[in-house]
Amino acid sequence: MRIIDRQGKVLAESNNGLLGFTAPPTSQPSETYILEVRDRDYRGNKDMAYRLHVGNIPVVTSLFPLGVQRGTEAVVQVHGVHLGSLHAVKVRVPADQPLDSRVPLPLPAAKEPPLGPTSVSGGELSEVRPAGKSPVSVPVPGVANGVIDRADATQTWRFKARKDQRLILEVNARRLGSPLDSYLEVLDLQGKPVPRAVLRSVGMTYLAFRDHDSAKEGVRLETWNNLGVDDYLLAGDELMRIRALPRGPDDDSQMYSVDGKRVAFFDTTPRHHSVERPMYQVQIHPPGKTFPANGYPSVQLNYRNDDGGPGYGKDSRVVFDAPADGDYLVRIGDSSGMGGSTSAYRLTIRPAEPRFTVDFSPDKPDVWKGGGKSIAVTATRLDGYEGPIRVHFNRLATGPSFTRNDYFRRANIHSSDSVRRCRRPGPRQEFASSN
Numbered sequence: 059m060r061i062i063d064r065q066g067k068v069l070a071e072s073n074n075g076l077l078g079f080t081a082p083p084t085s086q087p088s089e090t091y092i093l094e095v096r097d098r099d100y101r102g103n104k105d106m107a108y109r110l111h112v113g114n115i116p117v118v119t120s121l122f123p124l125g126v127q128r129g130t131e132a133v134v135q136v137h138g139v140h141l142g143s144l145h146a147v148k149v150r151v152p153a154d155q156p157l158d159s160r161v162p163l164p165l166p167a168a169k170e171p172p173l174g175p176t177s178v179s180g181g182e183l184s185e186v187r188p189a190g191k192s193p194v195s196v197p198v199p200g201v202a203n204g205v206i207d208r209a210d211a212t213q214t215w216r217f218k219a220r221k222d223q224r225l226i227l228e229v230n231a232r233r234l235g236s237p238l239d240s241y242l243e244v245l246d247l248q249g250k251p252v253p254r255a256v257l258r259s260v261g262m263t264y265l266a267f268r269d270h271d272s273a274k275e276g277v278r279l280e281t282w283n284n285l286g287v288d289d290y291l292l293a294g295d296e297l298m299r300i301r302a303l304p305r306g307p308d309d310d311s312q313m314y315s316v317d318g319k320r321v322a323f324f325d326t327t328p329r330h331h332s333v334e335r336p337m338y339q340v341q342i343h344p345p346g347k348t349f350p351a352n353g354y355p356s357v358q359l360n361y362r363n364d365d366g367g368p369g370y371g372k373d374s375r376v377v378f379d380a381p382a383d384g385d386y387l388v389r390i391g392d393s394s395g396m397g398g399s400t401s402a403y404r405l406t407i408r409p410a411e412p413r414f415t416v417d418f419s420p421d422k423p424d425v426w427k428g429g430g431k432s433i434a435v436t437a438t439r440l441d442g443y444e445g446p447i448r449v450h451f452n453r454l455a456t457g458p459s460f461t462r463n464d465y466f467r468r469a470n471i472h473s474s475d476s477v478r479r480c481r482r483p484g485p486r487q488e489f490a491s492s493n
Contacts, residue, residue: 059093063092069091117138117139118136118138124203128157132149137400149163194215194216196216201406204390205403206390206398207397211391211397212389213391220380224441227407234404243362243376245389252360253346254359254360255343256344257297258340259292262336262339263337265279265332270333273318275301276310276313277312279337294331297323299323328365345358361378368438412443413443414437414438437449
């Protein structure tokens with residue numbers, strides 16, 4: 059939503075569905091304003107209905123901090139319009155409150171915040187807030203609460219890591235109702251980016267036929283003679299990976315995706331790409347490695363992210379493998395250069411917990427006697443899990459059998475999946491993924 063005056067000047071805007079506006083003191087008593095409502099991504103269809111409330115309504119537009127540690131009590135600052143003298147409320151979170159759950163704010167019913175309650179972090183995570191201009195140290199594991207309070211502002215935090223320790227650094231903002239479109243980057247104590255890898259180009263092709271948006275998995279390549287499945291392609295600063303090659307001259311190459319949206323690798327971000335843009339086939343090497351010239355560029359990849367991928371949306375996330383023992387800095391900002399009192403966030407730094415989840419669709423299939431039904435099995439790798447995943451179908455009635463047809467759709471960026479074909483009559487069926 060945006061409030062615009064008659065001259066077209068934007069006076070206030072919000073991208074979380076809540077907008078509190080106070081007319082400037084120079085306004086005339088009968089001043090007319092325009093309220094603009096649109097989809098954040100400029101989409102639209104007949105199903106995208108909305109309900110608009112306008113008036114002298116008590117509305118909480120932002121909270122700080124966005125979360126409270128489990129088993130503690132904290133003062134949450136509230137901002138909005140028509141709240142009277144209400145500026146802060148005290149929140150107590152029970153020790154047995156589920157992690158990542160939401161707790162209501164104790165506000166008068168008339169001022170119930172549309173943003174909803176605050177989130178809950180575990181008791182083992184220390185909570186810190188910025189103080190002064192020097193970077194504040196965040197314990198690991200720990201949570202830092204901050205606000206990007208003005209345009210083009212950033213905040214920097216300090217943390218310790220051991221050599222080869224894998225840490226997950228993630229920002230929670232949009233998922234908690236904040237308008238912040240965050241990015242994060244890991245720096246050394248001199249403020250220089252920490253290198254992650256060197257991408258050595260060994261071949262080149264071009265995008266063909268059309269412009270490509272940041273979502274679709276189908277990418278039309280001019281040539282693919284020297285490409286293979288699981289090869290990496292670099293377009294601009296997006297690193298994508300080939301899942302399937304074209305079946306003919308008028309077909310797209312299929313990139314790895316989740317829920318139909320292209321996945322970018324090594325914490326890069328899917329981008330819009332114009333037709334005829336160069337696409338480099340790259341190999342991934344440790345940082346600092348050099349190569350003899352081959353006519354193609356080599357690119358240093360740093361620890362930086364502005365869209366965390368599936369499950370994170372516009373919130374940022376980085377998987378950090380510490381190159382040495384010592385202290386590091388993590389810098390947070392808004393990808394669009396925006397900022398304001400409502401742009402709060404929570405930065406979590408924790409050790410990686412490699413694991414996976416398996417989902418079935420449908421999870422309760424009905425199959426007629428003599429018939430059949432496809433079951434999609436999706437294995438999602440979390441925090442860099444690269445071990446085997448075995449899926450067992452147990453306690454089946456005598457008779458059903460299974461055949462394989464792309465049962466696994468990979469959602470992790472660090473390894474490829476290889477699925478073994480298996481067809482076995484009887485009550486137990488098994489499909490195994492080696493990675």
